[in-house]
Amino acid sequence: MTAITVSGALLDYLESMESVIERSCLECVRRPDRLFCGLTQDALRDFDLLKSLAIYPRGTILLRQGQPARSVFVLCQGRAKLSVCSESGTQLTLRIANPGEVLGLSAALVGGFHEISAELLENAQVAVVKRKDLLEFLHQHRDACLQVVSRLSQDLHFAYDRVRSVGLGQTRRPRAAHVH
């Protein structure tokens, strides 16, 4: 069974969440609704072995703009704010990431630095996978790689929408769509 890393302040939270925390991706009931998680049984079994589960409190910075990409984070429960930051510290929110999303994927794949920051908006359950393990996993499982391609295509659509709204002051969809 996958061990869970939890910060001290969250032990009460963990107790209250014990019944809904899915330690194994194979038994997760939410899996079919989530783009990345809809893997084949073989891929899921391997993914289960790679990941480590963690419970983080609200306000945790999962990844910070400018830092090297060492891991990716699959949001099992909880939401995160994705933002970019100027040198002077001014922040601009890109969008809110929902459960099922994979954070830090693009930087992990190109092996560079994170272009965005991700901060948890609520206590969250996160599956953490090291970059090296993820790359090996994607080379071994074509279906997982196809899921990643679909995930990145969606991320890119959102990013271009944000370029449009910031650069031209226009949106193609209602503004509310950016935060849900």
Add this chain to the structure above:
Amino acid sequence: MLSPYGLDLIESCLTCKARTERLFCDLSGPALQAFEAIKYATAYPKGAVLFVEGQAPRGLFVLCKGRVKLSICATDGKTLIVKIAEPGEVLGLSATVSGKPYELTAETIDPCQVNFVKRDDFLRFLKEHSDACFKVAEQLSEKYNNACHEVRALGLSHSAGEKLAKLLLEWSSRNGESAKQEPRLKLALTHEEIAQMIGTSRETVTRLFADLKRRQVIQSKGSTLVIRNKSALRLMASNN
């Protein structure tokens, strides 16, 4: 083979010399053979529109030669250039994968050679070749990082001067000139196009260039621009 636009067309990906230097094109033998069978090599003149924002995706375009302007447009006609794509880039990739409309307009700014691949053929190709799938993921990641960078540059810069200074420093760094005392860069875009890259008017760009020249921060010799005072430009870029 010579095309009508004076391009020396690369007939086959299998014999392309530039292949190994390009992220997407450096595929394994079987994947390359399969790609060769589904691509259509086409030459376009300068100013040709490959696809339009909002159009249903027909397929993707691998840019072999020339450059392509990628832009988004507001309903009032205001245009924002998101990127100038260089040879080796795959255009229309996310729309082709997701089936959603193209989110950008792609227009050639040089005579170009482009390999077109139909959407259905490409999706089948991706399912059959995992190394190609991984390369597509890498291309999408780079595009995503670039889009985030664009949001930051547009949304968090306070003035047109700051945006122009950042753009010039970025170009000089891409040309491998940033370490030099006086970096040089070829200005391949018009003032109008530079304005569309930083979300301002052509008049503002012309005024900013004139001001930078007057202060001897930059100097232009034909289409070559020399950055004479790098620290002054950096100061402008950092909004101080």
